[in-house]
Each structure stands twice: as structure tokens, then as C-alpha cells.
Amino acid sequence: MAAARTKRSEMTDISAALRTFASKGRPTKEEQAQRRQLFQKVIQYLTIGIDMSPVFSDVIMNAHTTDVATKKMLYHYITHYAQANADLALLTVNTLQKDCREEDPVIRGLALRSMASMQVPDLVEYLIDAIRLGLKDADPYPRKTAALGVLKVHDLAPEALAETEILEEVRRMLISDRDASVVANCLIVLREIDGERALATKQNVYGLINRIKDFTQWSQVTILETVALYKPADKSETFDVMNALEDRLQSSNSAVVLGTVKVFLHATLDLPDVHQQVFERLKAPLFTLANAGAAETAYAVWAHLHLLTMRAPPLFAMDYKSFFCRGSDAPAVKKLKIEMLTAVADDVNTYDIVSELCEYVTDVDAVIAREGVRAVGRIALDGDQNVAGIVDRLLQFIEYNQEHITAETLVQVKDLVRKHPRWIDQCVVAVSGIELETIVEPEAKAALVYLYGEFGQAMPEAPYMLEPLLDEFDEEESEEVRLELLASAMKLFFKRAPEMRDMLGKALAAGTNDANQDVHDRALMYARLLHQDPEAASRVIAGYKESVANFSDGAGFADKFGEQIFDEFNSLSVLYRKPAFLFTDDKPVEVPRTPDVIEAAGGGGGGSAMMGDSLIDFGDEPVGASSSRSAIDDLLGMPAGGGGGGGGGGGSGPGSSHNLLDLLDVPMDSASIPAAPPPPLVLRPAPSLDAATFQARWAALPPAPGCVSGPRVLTLGANAPAVLTAPPPLMSHLATRGFATIASGGAPSTGFKYYFYAQAADGAGTFLVEAVVNPVARAANVVLKTDAGDQRGAAAEDILAEAMASFAA
């Protein structure tokens, strides 16, 4: 209370003092100094948040002061409170107008700027007059202030501005004003009002480039933004622009350098070979900026380097050492660097890069340590030939015995075995030592549970590892883990039924009572599937699995918007790695797809190929590989709708656990004695197999019954001699029957040789075929091999025979 009273009385004192000074016609020097101190006090209170608006009228009574320091404070005060006191603000008009005609150009500019900053609609009329006057001022300082004033009027009352000739005047000044700072501000105004692309005309751009050295560094930034939007007509013009601006790359102002970089990149988009050279040229200044300067600018540069690296990893492959992390780098920078290291890894530098990444795994910052593990995992996942040493190192991380490292490693291992089945044995050995209870993070736990389920046949202890978790199914907090537990229990059941039977029963019972809809549905679906048709359940749950060709998660978002972010180079978009419309009020902008120039630079990994694609495009990847959500479905090994068919009894109501156990009991018995009649063989429409696997299996598998004693001779259709002049026609015909070609060759005279393969639609069996075809004789000598047993082998032979006979029939 006391304080408030003092404040109130002080306010009264200030008010009185201001009035006294205002009444003095010609203050002495002493009085001027006192008044200035008084104003300082007012501004000080305003700064610390005390509402000084009660003395508004007293303050503006002093507006006629001739002391510039006091005047500045007075104007600062007025602009601060003008909007709230619009009526009173009008009282200052006379003084402001007078000051706009003051002899001193600094005062003229100050008055104009203050008037424009007040944002009081009633003042617009006066403001427009003042701006007219200011734009014609002989001194550049009021002129440049007036130019920006135009923008402020536009924000306040665009219609009023549109009725005047002022914008025309500004457009004229952009081209003709002698003074650089005035031109720069005209450019700013017109960019906002006319739109930035409208300004990037040849005349403007050339005019500005030719004078660029006259401008302050800040103005140069604006100019470079404008130039970046200009599309040179041809190659020589592109070079002219770049030559004129090349020395800007040596500016000490990072904003100028990055602005120039943008010009270079955008100007050469349509010239792939030059674009690539430009990348080379820009590296040095960018690395310098990234390694010098303040932490914030360095981060901004790394973010831009990250964008460029992801666009064309091969172009940065030689620079991988520049991406090594320093101990002192901010975690955000380390993260960017690690991602870049991952992207640029190629045949030559992978060893060094992986060695370096292994260092980060011991970082005290757990986030960085995990990034390190993830990066090694990614490289192992992407690599082909060179991958052996890398997988060893990845698996060694488990021995560090650090919770977060083990967790991240597990997630990577799970992805690795899904894509590269040849590492399964090694990975299974490494993870079988991990105690499940030491893993806490849901994602890692789910990964380990998945591995138990998937490779339980190779891990003797798998059921017993899962047992405690399945027993306490209700206690598990993460639904991700619960879902995975159900799936793994199912898979393991088909591999080791006696050990798993009770556990599975309990888990399914708990699952169907789960509060989570997904968990509940899945448990119910499994239960019904087992009840309905154990054989089908076996095929669905434990069937043959494709290895995943490509994981598209994570990179998808950046790829989707990559082109747009590149278009918005040198802005926050790059730092956020999002296009502007996602974090501002802007509307989404259609960006014309630019030709993918870097692709020409040599097989740029995944980074460049997908940029600029439509917003919802996950390509034609294997089922369910497109997001982590559907990755779970993939783990489950069946399409999401598969459960619907089994809906016998109970409907949607969650059955009691007793009921379920009953349901389970019946199928259990039949599960151990497979049902009699084998289903007819249906081949998968689009099988997949890589050449190495084909070779290995071809060598290992026995021939099918029909060709045990030598190739079986099949007959081709009647028109075969005419149609089959080269290998492709037969290949495309067989593809419609489910046989894909892995290799072919030969000539009409000598006959053609093919290697085909096919896979059973239920996953149980792969069929490999060698065929020597003589088109003239309409004969095909085939050898078929399979891992699916004689019965299915014979069935496949029949399909093949029918296919050959129907060819060119």
C-alpha cells in the first residue's frame, strides 16, 4: 500500500514538473538539463514496466522542446503509448509536422519515423502528407525514413495509400535515387507490397548488382534475396550474375555470404554441370563460416550445409572429416554432423566414418551417444559389400553395458535383420546375452521381444525370457511392447508349441481384456485365428517373410519437402527442416519441381531421388514398410484387415477369459496334428529375391521330382518360333504366371537361357528354375528346384508347364 501511494504521489510530482517545464517559453540551459533528467526518469519507469500513460498529456505539452535528446525520449514515449491514447496522440500532430520541416535532417527523419510508428489510424492523413514531403527531401536520411514509412502506412491503411501516387514514386526512386540507403529501403517496401518475385526483374536486378558495393551489408542481404529469385535467361547471363557477385562470398558478414550462396545455387538449378561446380566453389566459404563465428551463426551454417549434403551426398564424400564432431560442439550441431557423416559414407570413407562414429557412442550426452549408434546402424543398413566390419562394431556396442546404448543398438539390430537376413545368426548370438529386464525403453524392449519371437528357434532360452513379461502382461505400460509380446508369443508358439502353450493362453486372455483398443483387437484376432484354422494361423503368423528392401521412415518427411525447403534457402525453414507454411501463418506454396540435377553427379543414394514428389507418396514399397506404425503391422506379418474373417461368435464384445481359454483349447490339439488335404499351390504375383541368394540356394537345393534325372522337356506354344526372337517376350509372359526372371541371355540360333524364380503366396516355399529354350523346336528344357518339398515342387512344375504351353499359343 505504502509503495503504491509513493508511486502515485511520484506520478503527481512528475506530472507537475512536466507542466512547469512546458510553460517555460525559453528554458535556460540548466532547466533544459533538468527536463532531460526528468524525461529519463519517465523512460526508465516505462522500461521497467510501470504504466506511465497517466502523464501522457503532460508529456506532449513539452513537444516543442528544441533539445534533441529530450525530443527523442519524448517521441519514444509517444510511440509507446500512442495506440492506447489515440485521441491525445493527435495533439502532437502540429509539433510533428513542424519537426518534419526542421532544418536538421536528423530531426526531420526522427519526426517522420515517430509519426509512422505511432500506428494511429486518425493520423494517416497527416502521415501521408509527411511522407510525400519526406520522399522529396534533399537529404537522404529523411528520404530513407520516409520510404520505410510507406510500408508502415500500408500496414495501417492500404486503401488510403493506394489512392495516392506514393507507391509510383517509390517505384521510380528504386531505379533513380542517387543514394544507396534510400534505394535499399525502397526495395524493402516494394518487396513487401508488390511481392518479392514481382521485383526480380532484369532491370532491377542488374541495377542493384552493379551498385552493390555502395550498399551497407544489411542492404546487400536484401538485394541478394531479390537476385536469388531472378531467373537468368541463359547460361552466359548466369555466369555474368555469378561473376559480379563472386567477391561477396568473401564478405565478413555471414548473412551476405549465405545470401550469395543462395543466389549461386538458385541461378544454376537448370544447369546440372555448373550446379555441381558451384557446390564445390561454395564449400570453402561455408566451412569457414561454420568453423568460425559465433555459435548461433555456426549452427545456422551447419543447418544449411546439412541441407546441401542431404541433397547431394557424393559431392561431400571427400569432406567427411569436416563433419567430425569437436568435443565443444553444441549437441544440436553434433546431431547435424552425425547425420551428414551417415549420408556421405561411401566405399572409400566408410571405415573412417564408422571409426569416428564409434567414438561418439561413448559421449557423456546420451542423446549424442544414441545418435552415434543410430548412425552406425544406418550405415550397416544401407551398405552392401563393406558391411561386415560395421555389423561387428554395431554388435560390440552391446558389450558397453550402458542402458541407453544397448537400447538403441537393439532397435538398429531389429531393422538390420529385417533387411539383411544374412546377419541373422551373428545378431542372434549377440542379443541372446541381453537380459530383457535390463531394457526399459519401450522401443528397445519391443525390438528385443520381436527378435525373440522371430528367431526363437535359434535361442533356446527365448520362451523363458518372455515368460516373466507374459506373466505380467497387465503390468507392462507400453502398448507397443504389449502388441509385440502378443505377436512374439504367437510366433514362438508355432516354433515351440509345448513350451509356449500356457504362456500364450495367458497372454491372449490378458490381451483381450486390455483397455487399449489395438491390443484388445489383436489378441482377439489371434485367438479367433487359432480357433478357426490353425494351419492358416501358422501361415499368417510364422510364414515366410520378405526381407525389407528399403525403410522409408525418417527420411520421408525431409524428402517430401526437400525441394520446398531448398527453395526457401537462407531462412528459418532450413533450421527447422520444415517448409514455412508449417510454422508460420503462410499458406502452402506450390513449388515447381526443378530437375533433379545432382542425380547426374553419380547415384546420390537415397537423398536426391525422391525430392519434390507429391505430398502423399510412399512409392510402391513392400507392404507396411512406410512408417513405424505400419512397421508393427509388418512385424506382425499380415495385412491389418486379416482378422475380420474369423469373426465367429462373440462379435465385438470382449469375451471372458474362460471362454477364450476354451476356444484356445480346441485348436491347440489340431495345431499339433496338421490337417490333411494340402491347399493348392498359389504363386505370389510379385516375388522378390536377390541374385546372391538365388545362387546360394540353387547350389544347395535338390531338384523337384519331375527333373531329378535331368531336365524336364516342356513344349512352347505354336507361334513361339516367330515371337521368341529375343529373351524378353517369354519373361513377361512368365511374370504373369508368378515366375520372375533373375537372369537371361543367348541368341535365337543357339537358344535362350533363363533363370526364373517364384514364391508361394502363403510364404511356404521358393521355386528356382533354370530353363534352356529352343524357340525353333518349341522346346524348353527346365530344371526346377525348391525348398518346399516334393508335393509343392510337382505343383510348381505343373504351373510352369502350363505357362510354357500357353506362351505364343
Next chain:
Amino acid sequence: MASGGGGWQGMARNPPVALSALYFLNLRGDVILERQYRDDVDRNMATAFKTEIINGKDRGGNPVVNLGMCSFMYTREENVYVVAVTRANANAMLAFTFMHQLISLFKSYFNKFNEKVLKSNFVIIYELLDEVCDHGYPQITSPEVLKSFITQRADRAADDPTATYENQRKAKEVSMQVTGAVQWRSPNLTYKKNEVYLDIVESVSLLMSPKGVVLKASATGVIEMKTLLSGMPELTIGLNDKVGEEAQANAQATHGGNHKKSIDLADLQFHQCVNLSKFASEKTISFVPPDGKFDLMKYRVTEGISLPFKLMPLVKELGRTRIQVDVKVRSCFSDKQFATNVKIRIPVPKYTSGATCKLTGGTAKYKSAEEALVWKIKKFQGMTELTLSAEVELVSTTTERKPWHKPPISMDFHVPMFTASGLRVRFLKVWEKSGYQSTKWVRYLCNSGRDTKTGVYEVRCQ
């Protein structure tokens, strides 16, 4: 608001301004000063910054955060957060560069930049904030130009009012100067004694593997100048860098070969006063300098770095409670030179109880706060070798410890009259039309990098 009505706006995106408002906050998040440049952000943005960023979760050194469609770009200097706020897709680099220039502008005014300085100079700072930026676009930030634009004086706010007239007169001159041909220098300077100081200051950063393989070594350098010269002098500098040397060699082709070492400067950045076209054509650095201190040139060297020190660590774990640390440091510069204030930081585990060190020079101590042995050598002569041999005792516990992953050993030092790049000034010429003589001083200094700006001098342990 920039996207109001009007024909073109539908197509135009928000043009990249630098910022809409600028805040200066103390470490608690209270506003010291604020300046609103555009109306599109609320005034209470500081509160959001306080709760989300100052008191929020660690953001891993990310200097930009988006909260409710508002972007906060910030940096910290001493005990002050400088925060730029915008709703647009701002030019982040412009905003950061602007904030840093603003900080150095304030430093040139007040010698320091901290909460206290801001509070005691708020009036002049408001004046400055008025001039440096308008409607979110940076305007004039050069201290030389601004100094006479501003009516108030730093720390002496209650100045003699007669000074204002002088200032007003000056201001007129300046408003001409802002736009003149040489915007960084006012024309009528006179000094009794004309002097030029030139310092080449390098920071060398190193990342070395335990086996002594250099993984990464680079030096960033600055040519810092201080000119106290009358009139409009033109300066020319020749360096022993490759480009300059080649030009020199061509010019002196008749005088026979040139065997001196030449330096490959990976990248150059010049102060705006340097005549870049002349550098491109004649390979000499010529310029009309600003008055007083400024950074003439920045460069980076990645090839042929002479490392001032080599360090060989050997860290062995002897059982569960003891670690044996042996470190050998050799100085690789000439024996006529000295390094000063050498500090070697050898990290040890958190649960260290103490250490006994045997040294051949300097002093070493275990500092629990730093979790390291800190070995200091005041003066380190060139071409000598010092060793430290320490036995580190660990607290014995029964619980299982996390394994210790020996962080790298880092080094701090100053080596006067040495450059890691080998860069030297070949000549420094001053020409002014009145033809006066000037005194020139050239110095060299090599520092260890010691932060994010300059990197660090690090050797990893096995």
C-alpha cells in the same frame, strides 16, 4: 499484417525480415529492455521465452525455437539473453548476425555488455535501437557512423547541454557520411603521431587420435588492426600466402627463385573497406581503413599446420581403484620462443578421491569441480619436453560403476610471435596525399582454440 489486402499478396510470401521485436532479458527471464519493430507479435513474448526456454528443457544448444507460430532466435552474452522474435519465415542468419553486431556495437559504446550496463544506459540504448533497425530491417550498425548520430553519451547521461549543439552539427555531417563513398571513415581526422598496429591472431584447433594421428587440424586467423592515422590514408599489405606470393614471384621473375614458404589460405573474408577487385587483380590487400580498431581479414588454413605442441597420453586402469596417467608434452616451435599460460586438462573419473603427480615442470592439481587433473605451465620454452606421471586414486565402492570412457585431453596456450599457419606480413605500406611518416607495429600470436568459435586442441585417449 504484412499479408493484408491487395492484389499481389495472394502470391507473395512473407518476405524475410530479420525480426519483429527485440528483447534483452536477464538470466531469470525478466525484461531489461525491449523494442517492438513490427506489430505482428504480442508484447508478452518474453513470458513465453522465460517459461519455455530459460526454464524449459535443454534444447541441445539449438538457438532457434518455434512456440505457437512464433520463432525465437536467441543468443546469450554475459548475463543477458538477446532474443529476436518473428512470426515470419525470417532470414535467421541475418537475425543472428544482426544480434551479434548489436552486441559488439554496445560493447564499443559501453566497453562491456551485461545487465548492469544495459540498465544504466537504457536511454542511449533506445536511441541506438531506433537507428539500427526500422520495421524489422537492419539499418545502420557501424559504431563509427552511429557514434555521432546519437545525442546521449554512455554512462554520462547528464552531460553539459551545450554539447548537444556540437552533436547536432556533427549529426548533419554524419547523415551525409552514411551515404558517402567511404561510409566507414569520416574525412577530417588528425593525429599528432600516425601509428598503425597489426596483429595476426590465430586459433589452432586439433583433434588427434590416441596413436598420434592427426584427425583434424585447422587454424582460424584474424588480422586485427588499430589505425591512428590522419586524413584518408591508403594502406597496402602483402602476405606470404600462395596467391600473394605468386603475384610477387611473377613480378620478381628476373630476380631469381623464391624459396620462402607460402601459405594456402583456404578461405578469406575481408572487412568491407578492402578493395576486393584490387585483391582479385593484383593480389594485394589495399584499403582505406576505418578509424581505430577493426578486423581487417579473417581466414582459415587446413593444410600444412605446424602444431605448436605434441601430446602423448597413456592412461591405464590399474584395478578398480587406481588409474595411472602418463602424459608427455613436447613444444615444437623454435627454442627462442616461449609459450605462456599453458594449461593441460586431463579428465579423470567422477569418483576420484585424489591424485599424486610427478612432474618435470609446472604445477598440477586434481580439481574435483572440473573432474580433471589440471596441469599448468607458466612459461614453456620451445623444443623442450615435459612429462607428468600421476597416480589417480578412486573411491572404492561396492556397487557396479558405469565404465569410464576416457574423454579427450585438452590444452590451452598462447604462443607469441608464432603462427600455426606460418603466415607472415611481407610488407605494410601507408600512403596519404600529405605524405606523412607513420609508425607500424606488427605482432603475431597463436592461441589454442577453446570454445565453439575456435574449436579446441584435443587429444583422445585410448
